[in-house]
Amino acid sequence: MEQTVEQKLKALWRLQTIHTKIDRIRQVRGELPMEVSDLEDEIAGLETRIEKIRSELDEMEDSIVNRRNMITDAQAAIKKYEGQLNDVKNNREYDAITKEIEIQGLDIQVSEKKIREFEFEIKNKTEVYESTLATLESAKRDLEVKKGELDTITAETQKEEDDLLNQAEDADKDIEERLIRVYRRLRTTYKNGLAVVSIDRDSCSGCHNKIPPQMQLEIRQRKKIIVCEHCGRILVDEALVQEVESSLVA
Numbered sequence: 033m034e035q036t037v038e039q040k041l042k043a044l045w046r047l048q049t050i051h052t053k054i055d056r057i058r059q060v061r062g063e064l065p066m067e068v069s070d071l072e073d074e075i076a077g078l079e080t081r082i083e084k085i086r087s088e089l090d091e092m093e094d095s096i097v098n099r100r101n102m103i104t105d106a107q108a109a110i111k112k113y114e115g116q117l118n119d120v121k122n123n124r125e126y127d128a129i130t131k132e133i134e135i136q137g138l139d140i141q142v143s144e145k146k147i148r149e150f151e152f153e154i155k156n157k158t159e160v161y162e163s164t165l166a167t168l169e170s171a172k173r174d175l176e177v178k179k180g181e182l183d184t185i186t187a188e189t190q191k192e193e194d195d196l197l198n199q200a201e202d203a204d205k206d207i208e209e210r211l212i213r214v215y216r217r218l219r220t221t222y223k224n225g226l227a228v229v230s231i232d233r234d235s236c237s238g239c240h241n242k243i244p245p246q247m248q249l250e251i252r253q254r255k256k257i258i259v260c261e262h263c264g265r266i267l268v269d270e271a272l273v274q275e276v277e278s279s280l281v282a
Contacts, residue, residue, distance in 0.1 A: 038254040047203040048228040057189045064182040071175040078168040085161045092150045099143040106136040228266045230273045239263035
């Protein structure tokens with residue numbers, strides 16, 4: 033059976049009333065869900081950074097071990113070459129062995145320089161590592177607190193929200209598809225989620241612009257669906273609001 037305009041307006045206001053209650057419940061949670069999500073992302077990023085720094089530290093420590101082994105090998109080679117100097121038969125052999133000792137000495141100097149560089153870098157990275165660890169622990173503590181707050185609020189309001197969501201789903205069925213599309217578009221257009229608003233002191237209660245007397249009369253007659261000429265919200269009269277709210281209480 034085709035609905036009258038009045039029935040359509042009442043159905044729209046009923047749906048708006050339910051959604052407004054849901055919005056208020058979610059406002060109580062405030063920014064907590066987003067804060068929890070942001071903290072989780074931050075923690076994941078910090079853990080990745082810590083893992084990368086730890087890997088770099090391990091690589092540098094391995095490089096120091098390798099360089100120290102190279103120094104040990106070079107020192108052993110020098111000792112061997114110095115022993116061979118006693119057995120040289122001519123200047124050419126002496127120069128060759130001396131050259132090898134010099135090369136090994138230079139290798140030792142290079143390795144010692146690299147070790148100092150690695151140790152300096154390790155010191156700096158360790159400071160960053162420890163600072164990042166402290167930031168991670170702080171973020172984890174913040175997350176635990178925020179999750180606790182969110183869980184408490186959710187536990188207190190979840191049943192009411194679920195009931196209202198079910199009511200909204202049922203109320204949707206009483207409204208034709210064309211109007212539901214308009215309603216949903218308006219809901220997403222405005223931050224306060226108000227798609228259907230009443231007349232308040234001769235003004236649209238959505239944008240607070242004055243409504244001409246003739247338009248107010250047409251709204252009260254409920255013969256057609258009228259939208260605010262300023263914000264585009266669907267307008268209903270005060271008496272209709274009271275009628276719907278009385279039926280909801282009953």
